[in-house]
Amino acid sequence: MIDALYISSTGLRSQQEQIDVISNNVANMQTPGFKRGRVNFAEVASSPMSGDAQLSGVSHGGGTRVASVSQEFASGAMQPTRGPLDLAIDGNGFFELEDANGNRFYTRSGRFHLDDQGYLAAVNGMRLSAGLQVPQGASDILVSAAGELSALLEGGEERTVLGNVELALFTTTEGLESTGDNLYRAGSRSGGAVMAIAGEGGSGRLQQHYLEAANVDMIDEMTGLVLAQRAYQLNARVLQASDQVLETINNLRR
Template identity: 65%
Template sequence: PTRSELDLAIDGGGFFELEDASGSRFYSRAGRFRLDSQGYMAAPNGMRLTSGVQIPADASGLRISEGGEVSAVLAGSDERVALGSIVLVTFASLAGLESHGDNLLRATPDAGSPMSQVAGEEGAGLLRQGYLEMANVDMIDEMTGLVLAQRAYQLNARVLQASDQILETINNLRR
């Protein structure tokens, strides 16, 4: 949890679709967004969300629902106003996505064409406002498990050595 209004985590298999200044499309699960100079939601690298959600400078109380609907309270009003909707993208084959660094992927013909979906439908996933996706590996747990496995291996090796010594002693008694 980050508690930032513009941080979004995807709870499911979808991707955010981003567009650079030249119009090239990229896909990412990194949901740390900010507002650019025109009020559009953009990634830290400046790429805008293709959903085209523009948030006025006088907006407050920004909310993004699990289904991607963006709403806020505008200055001079007490009512919440819908500003747009964030669409997620899925692919037929994730293996066909090509890494471009900085948590960016590009679709290749092997991935199939991007399928735009409303968040929460057909495996696209739900949006979680105020959260960021983390790696699914906890390094401390993994290192602890590795040390435990190493110790277990060492103990088993000692048991085998002790067994070999006992068998050698028994063989020497017969002579």
């Protein structure tokens, strides 16, 4: 009975984590480039049973635990927008951002704007690591499918190429570490980022005036939520039943 208490408690903790991840997925359904989280469960180390079962090598499980929470990097749908600097990646690449301290982060969200110095920056204020800058007074900014950034400069009649939006590729996306705010950083398993021209090496081509939608499916999330809630309730019942049995045993000893 004591084992039943511990096993049910591990189930409660694991299902609570599952519900939290599903809730976060649903809350970010409208976040461009968001990748849904997935809880990976593992069995708690089992212990041998006593008596004849122990001699036969039969063991019972010790419950469950959350081994990890990973992201599924399947592409979301391409949604047209009116933003002149909205970019979507039709492939496996990532935008590489750089903070004020020189740290590099990666995202699939392509909602950019020009900061006060004319640099292409994300909504969080981080600039593209390539340091692309648009001169003041420039107009008709275009980003080609290959990432070429061009504009009509003030007083000019021909387009001027200002640089290229490069995309980052990794050995495996499973090794990327989430830092929150729809950002990731390279981990030991993902390896370092390899920069590529858009459209080469599987990085994907860019689509201006589009944003990649979150890859969250409401039906899948609601189904998972129902299952997680039911599992939570069943574990709670096991906990209550074990407590009642222990109470009965305790009363018998009196």
